[in-house]
Amino acid sequence: MPSESHKTVYLALAANAGIGVAKFAGAAISGSTAMLAEGAHSVADSTNQIFLLASLNRSERRPDENHPFGYGAERFFWSFLAAVFIFVSGSLFSIYEGLHRMFSDATPEGHATVAFIVLGIGVVLEGSSLLRAARQTEAAARARRRPFAHHLRESRDPTTKTVVFEDSAAVLGLFLAAAGLALTEITGDTLYDGAASVAIGVILAGIAFLLGRDTKALLIGESALPEEREALERVFVEHEAVDELVELLTMVLAPESLLVAARFDPADELSSRDVEDLASELDRRLREAVPDVAQVFLDPTRRKVAQ
Numbered sequence: 001m002p003s004e005s006h007k008t009v010y011l012a013l014a015a016n017a018g019i020g021v022a023k024f025a026g027a028a029i030s031g032s033t034a035m036l037a038e039g040a041h042s043v044a045d046s047t048n049q050i051f052l053l054a055s056l057n058r059s060e061r062r063p064d065e066n067h068p069f070g071y072g073a074e075r076f077f078w079s080f081l082a083a084v085f086i087f088v089s090g091s092l093f094s095i096y097e098g099l100h101r102m103f104s105d106a107t108p109e110g111h112a113t114v115a116f117i118v119l120g121i122g123v124v125l126e127g128s129s130l131l132r133a134a135r136q137t138e139a140a141a142r143a144r145r146r147p148f149a150h151h152l153r154e155s156r157d158p159t160t161k162t163v164v165f166e167d168s169a170a171v172l173g174l175f176l177a178a179a180g181l182a183l184t185e186i187t188g189d190t191l192y193d194g195a196a197s198v199a200i201g202v203i204l205a206g207i208a209f210l211l212g213r214d215t216k217a218l219l220i221g222e223s224a225l226p227e228e229r230e231a232l233e234r235v236f237v238e239h240e241a242v243d244e245l246v247e248l249l250t251m252v253l254a255p256e257s258l259l260v261a262a263r264f265d266p267a268d269e270l271s272s273r274d275v276e277d278l279a280s281e282l283d284r285r286l287r288e289a290v291p292d293v294a295q296v297f298l299d300p301t302r303r304k305v306a307q
Contacts, residue, residue, distance in 0.1 A: 005159045006056055008133050012163045013049035015125040016042045016170075019118075026118035032184075033101035034177035034196035035115050037094035038122070041173055041200060044090035045166050048082035052159050055079060059254065069295065072254020073219065079158035080215040086166070087208035091201045098197030101190055112185050119178045123171060130167035136160050154225055157255040158215050169207045173200040224250035224258055224290070231289040232260060239285075241267045241278050246301060257294040260286055266300045275300050 020042030027035035055078030063070040134148075137160050141151035155161055180196025183189075223229065229250060236245040246263040253259050264282075266275050279298045287293045 005136070005157070006053070008129075008136050008160055008163055009049050009052045009056065011132055012129040012167065013046060013053070015129040015167075016045040016049060019122045019125045020046055022118045022121060026115045030112050030115035030181070032112070032115050032177070032181050032193055033097050033190070034180040034193050034200065035118070037097055037197040037200045038119075038170075038173055038177050040093045040097075041090050041170060041204060044086050044204070045170060047085055047089070048162065048166065051078045051082045051085070052162060056159060069253050069259065070257070072257050075158055075255055076215045076218040079162055080212060080219060082162055083208045083212035083215060086204055086211070091204035091208060094197050094201030094204060096201075098194045098199075098201060101194030101197060103194075104190070112181055115181055116178065119174050119181075122174045126167050126170040126174065130164065130171060133160055133163040133167060137164055155255075156218060156222075156252055158211070158218070159255075161214070162211055165207045165211060169203050172203060176200055176203075218252055222252045224252070224260075228258070228290045228292070232262075232286055232293075235282060235285045235289050236262065236264050239278075239282065241270060241274075242282075243267055253294060256292050258290065258292045259295040259297075260293050261297040261299075263299040263301050 020039055023035055023039035023042055026032070027039055055075045058078075059071050059074040061071045137152055137155070138148055140155065140157070140160070141148050144151060146154070152161060152164065176196045176199050180193045180199075183192035224232065229248070232250065233245060233248060236242045236248075242264050244265040246265060249261040251259045262282075266278055270278065279300060282298060283296045286296055
């Protein structure tokens with residue numbers, strides 16, 4: 001059965017592919033550069049949805065000898081490629097076409113009515129995709145008892161986050177394209193149509209930067225969130241058989257998978273068997289404190305003996 005993330009990406013792909021064809025047709029008929037920029041935006045989004053589907057499928061492979069911690073980081077790699085693609089194929093193209101339109105001597109031509117119809121259809125399709133992605137994100141935020149905006153910012157799941165950002169930019173871009181086209185029709189000056197295209201490109205650049213920044217941090221080994229680290233530290237600090245937490249290291253392995261490595265000083269009166277039982281209990285408590293903990297490595301070090 002497809003996961004909720006799969007369903008969200010499939011809907012986004014269908015919406016972007018369908019409206020992309022309509023946008024290019026509308027651009028050809030109306031002569032609108034902003035509409036052409038929106039067509040490029042849909043191509044970038046559709047390609048990114050394919051990247052995200054690839055990341056979901058490849059990340060589900062089981063751990064093996066070459067990748068003992070699994071393939072969860074595939075989600076981060078393909079999402080980073082999606083961010084790069086948004087910038088290259090969407091942002092740069094839109095800005096270039098917009099500037100060319102603004103500084104050329106072109107005059108409005110074509111049928112603007114067709115373009116407005118396409119833009120209206122686009123708002124419905126992109127809005128439907130955005131609504132589903134937002135609902136999935138809201139459900140995840142409630143499960144973790146976080147406000148929506150905080151969860152969207154802190155979430156390690158790049159799939160839904162990418163769809164939310166892309167579709168939000170798409171809906172905003174459609175309104176900008178409509179405003180630019182309307183002003184061009186009213187004034188007869190193509191400056192407004194070109195400016196709308198540039199604005200769409202700038203928005204795409206911002207989205208690409210945000211997604212690229214987040215996935216880069218995950219790719220190079222980001223630690224647990226501050227609240228997660230505090231919960232993990234409390235497991236050691238509040239346990240009566242632990243004298244001191246010497247070192248705690250965490251790293252994200254996948255959107256819902258954390259690695260935890262810790263060195264701690266067990267109480268002096270504990271026997272070797274007691275230390276083994278303590279390590280097992282700490283392992284269990286760490287996983288209860290932070291459900292995303294998947295791998296735990298504990299090093300009980302008697303510091304007084306070592307000295």
